[in-house]
Amino acid sequence: MTTAATMLAGQEKGREEFERAEARTAHNYHPLPVVVASAEGAWMTDVEGRRYLDLLAGYSALNFGHGHPGLVAAAHAQLDHLTLTSRAFVHDRFADFCAELGDLCGKELVLPMNTGAEAVETAIKVARKWGYEVKGVPADRARIVVAAGNFHGRTTTIVGFSDDPDARDGFGPFAPGFVTVPFGDLAALEAAIDDDTVAVLIEPIQGESGVLIPPDGYLHGVRDLCTTSGVLFVADEIQAGLGRTGATFACDHEEVVPDVYVLGKALGGGIVPVSAVVADRDVLGVLRPGQHGSTFGGNPLACAVGLEVVRMLATGEHQARAAELGVLLRERLDALVGRGVVGVRTRGLWAGVDIDPAIGTGRMVCEALMARGVLAKDTHGSTIRLAPPLVISADDLAWGLDQLADVVSHA
Incomplete structure (x- = not known):
């Protein structure tokens, strides 16, 4: 099997750039030794001028490809006007973004944030507050049920309920209040829900675990259990949502609507980090001024790009x-x-x-x-995970899969 080191032999500029980056960067990633300089659509070009077909798409952040003309135009236009106000004021892109994203989700309210992990943390806070103020759970006893194999982000709260040792080990102590059950196991989920349970937080498809798809009917079962038990169904659609699976949301494949959508990655069009928690007023309405916030959440540039993403998805x-x-x-x-x-x-x-x-x-x-x-x-x-940009051509996709076939059959 040809190695990456062999490929880089003779590519002095690329090797030097890669080594310089590695020398001055904390090693929290183990990147492939390629140094990208430009990209368009489904293709990236390195500093040596070699082209690569992108079958990762930034973990779904680049669902619409690199440099999508409509998204780039939206960003350029906004840069000439206004980029940040903070949430101390309202800007002229905010209402449209929130209204149209809410409509896409079929929900009443939107809480814009920046990163996916930030949106998950927001959803956790909202679920707990809802549990105390609406469900009546006694103070500091709220529990959230999560699935084994989950990946919801990298904050200390989130890795505290991960079972991936690389994500978890060495970062404790962790916040209490989470119960883990096997992914896809409705009986285990039902047994875990009690009077103090405020939410079930799951990915409809577990991307980081290797694109694990639950059994047919699982999401229906989660929805039914949450409804009958009086707990919130929180769907982390950060990777799975916004077109990746052939539907707007992965939950759509079972015609299931969660109480809360957690969105990110593709919402920023591969240009800026944009995330959001989307729910009805009886859930997000528990937040009041001063109880949660973000300086950059819902900034004008993010809203301009996010609004264009929503409008692209609205066409289907x-x-x-x-x-x-x-x-x-x-x-x-x-x-x-x-x-x-x-x-x-x-x-x-x-x-x-x-x-x-x-x-x-x-x-x-x-x-x-x-x-x-x-x-x-x-x-x-x-x-290995494959997540090509949705704009990839059939011929390019077939060529990329030909390369995979050759690699695995001649190894």
């Missing part, structure tokens, strides 16, 4: 494209099972591919793909 065009190309993705990956691949999970333009350990690790496969001009990301040792 990108969701349909993800569903259509997802058929090609699924068929081509299914054909690799038994040929260097031991398992595949897909939903729209999103896939988890389990590499046969006999041929190498997920990292090794990603390095070999990089040598062929394709960029992807490994997770949990033997799995």
Whole structure:
């Protein structure tokens, strides 16, 4: 298998840039040794002028590709007028963004934030406050049920209910109030809910765990349990939402509407960090001035870009494209099972591919793909994740999958 080190031989500028970055950066990431200088659509170009097909799309933050003309135009136009007011004042892009995002979600209120982790933290605070003020849970006893294998962010509260040792170990002590049950297990979820439970927080599809899709009917069951038990269903759609799975939200595949949507990544169009918590007034209405905030949350630039994202999604065009190309993705990956691949999970333009350990690790496969001009990301040792931009052409997607087939079949 060709290694990334072999690829970089002779590419002096790229190697020097990579080593310089690694020398002055905290090693909280283990990036592939490629130094990107520009990008357009589904393609990136490194400092040596070599092009790469992007099959990661910034963990879904680049659902609409690099440098989408409509999103770039929206950002440029806003830069000429106003970029920040803080929430001490209201700016002229705020109302439209909140109203149209709320309409896209079918909810009454929007609370804009910046990063996905910040939105999850916001949802946790809102759920607890709702539990105390609306459900009547005694003070400081609120519990939130989460799923094993979850990935909701990197703050100390969030990693406290992760079971990934890399995310968790060495960062305690952690906040109490979370109960973990197996993902996809409705019986375990039902047993975990008690009088102090205020919310169930889950990803409809677990992306970081390798695009794990729950059993059919699971989301329906979660919805029913939350309704009958009087707890909030909080859906973390940060990676799964906004077109990635061939629907606006992953919950749409079971025609399920959660009480709270947690959104991020693609909402910023790959230009600025934008996130939001979206719910009805009886949930988000528990917050009052001074109880939660963010200096940059809902800033004019973020709202201008986010509003364009919402309007693009409102047409349904990108969701349909993800569903259509997802058929090609699924068929081509299914054909690799038994040929260097031991398992595949897909939903729209999103896939988890389990590499046969006999041929190498997920990292090794990603390095070999990089040598062929394709960029992807490994997770949990033997799995690689594919999340192409929704604007990718069928021919480019097929070419990228050809490279994967060659790598795993000739390893």
